[in-house]
Amino acid sequence: MVPVECYFVLSALLFFIGVYGFVTRRNLIAMLISIELVLNAVDINFAAFNRLLFPGELEGFFMTLFSIGVSAAESAVAIAIIINVYRNLKSDTVDSISNMKG
Amino acid sequence: MASIVVFSILAVVILGSALLCVTTKRIMRAATYMLFVLFGVAGLYFLLDYTYLGAAQIAVYAGGVTMIYVFAIQLVSKQTLQGMVEHIKCSRILQGLLLSVVGLATVAVVFLKNCFISAATTDELPMDQIGTALLGSEKYQYVLPFEFISVFLLACIIGGLVVSRKRED
Numbered sequence: 001m002v003p004v005e006c007y008f009v010l011s012a013l014l015f016f017i018g019v020y021g022f023v024t025r026r027n028l029i030a031m032l033i034s035i036e037l038v039l040n041a042v043d044i045n046f047a048a049f050n051r052l053l054f055p056g057e058l059e060g061f062f063m064t065l066f067s068i069g070v071s072a073a074e075s076a077v078a079i080a081i082i083i084n085v086y087r088n089l090k091s092d093t094v095d096s097i098s099n100m101k102g
Numbered sequence: 103m104a105s106i107v108v109f110s111i112l113a114v115v116i117l118g119s120a121l122l123c124v125t126t127k128r129i130m131r132a133a134t135y136m137l138f139v140l141f142g143v144a145g146l147y148f149l150l151d152y153t154y155l156g157a158a159q160i161a162v163y164a165g166g167v168t169m170i171y172v173f174a175i176q177l178v179s180k181q182t183l184q185g186m187v188e189h190i191k192c193s194r195i196l197q198g199l200l201l202s203v204v205g206l207a208t209v210a211v212v213f214l215k216n217c218f219i220s221a222a223t224t225d226e227l228p229m230d231q232i233g234t235a236l237l238g239s240e241k242y243q244y245v246l247p248f249e250f251i252s253v254f255l256l257a258c259i260i261g262g263l264v265v266s267r268k269r270e271d
Contacts, residue, residue: 001105001220002105002106002109002149003220004218004220005213005218006109006113007146008213009213010113010116010117010146012206012209012210012213013117013206014116014117014120014139015205015209016202016203016205016206016209017117017120017121017123017124017202018120018124019198019201019202019205020124020198020199020201020202021123021124021198022198023194023197023198023201023202024124024194024195024197024198025124026194027129029129029132029133029171029174029175029178030124030129030132032171033123033132033133033136033171034123034124036136036140036163036167037120037123037124037136037139040139040140040143040163043143043159044143044146047146047147047150047152047155048146048150051150051151051152052150052218052220052221053218053219053220053221054221055221056221057242058227058231058232058235058242059242061152061155061227061232062235062236062244062247064152064155065155065158065236066247066251068158068159068162068163069162069251069254069255070251070254071163071167072162072163072166072167072255073254073255073258074258075167075170075171076170076258076259076262077258077261077262077265079170079171079173079174079262080261080262080263080265080266081265081266082174082178083174083177083178083266084265084266086177086178087268092178
């Protein structure tokens with residue numbers, strides 16, 4: 001039986017690896033991939049805490065299940081926006097999107 | 103004991119792939135490493151005896167989302183295929199490292215201040231229990247979010263089509 005602390009440490013590390021990627025990368029798709037890492041870290045926490053601390057209940061399980069669905073929809077829309085940005089600006093970095101800068 | 107060994111292998115795969123994913127210069131490789139991370143997370147769900155969740159993770163994430171990314175990478179630009187030369191500024195790396203370390207320290211403080219009481223876990227979660235909880239309308243049952251997410255997915259499909267459609271003007 002793996003103690004719940006191991007899952008916690010793993011998901012914290014994964015979360016901050018994702019944060020690091022989100023801050024350092026300037027490519028839109030790379031930033032989106034980092035967001036996926038962050039979302040997965042949160043999902044691990046939900047599932048592990050539900051399973052190991054409250055095994056009789058299902059809240060964390062369904063939170064993870066719905067989070068998987070929502071992040072699939074989110075990435076589909078984000079990819080559509082990125083393709084559109086590339087079509088209009090011929091670039092795929094965030095620094096090129098400056099039309100709405102104040 | 104066996105589960106600890108499996109967990110260690112999965113942890114090494116997840117963290118190694120995640121590190122390579124955020125540090126590699128080539129975007130196609132980043133997508134591939136993300137696929138390994140997603141498989142590792144699915145393995146964690148299997149280890150937790152959440153078999154259904156692991157299957158959903160593999161089907162939706164590894165099968166669907168990664169394919170979307172690969173298609174987008176192929177569509178967005180040719181140069182990303184040959185290896186995108188992305189110049190990451192040193193200041194930005196420092197900024198990211200600082201943010202991650204500060205956040206990790208905060209989490210570590212919270213973690214060390216708490217103690218967790220593990221409950222005795224039961225066997226594998228049976229599928230009929232998941233099914234009744236997913237489609238029941240009683241307390242602690244989830245038919246409303248289930249319906250919401252289907253409408254949400256439909257809205258996202260329409261939104262994605264509208265956004266990425268070629269304008270005829």
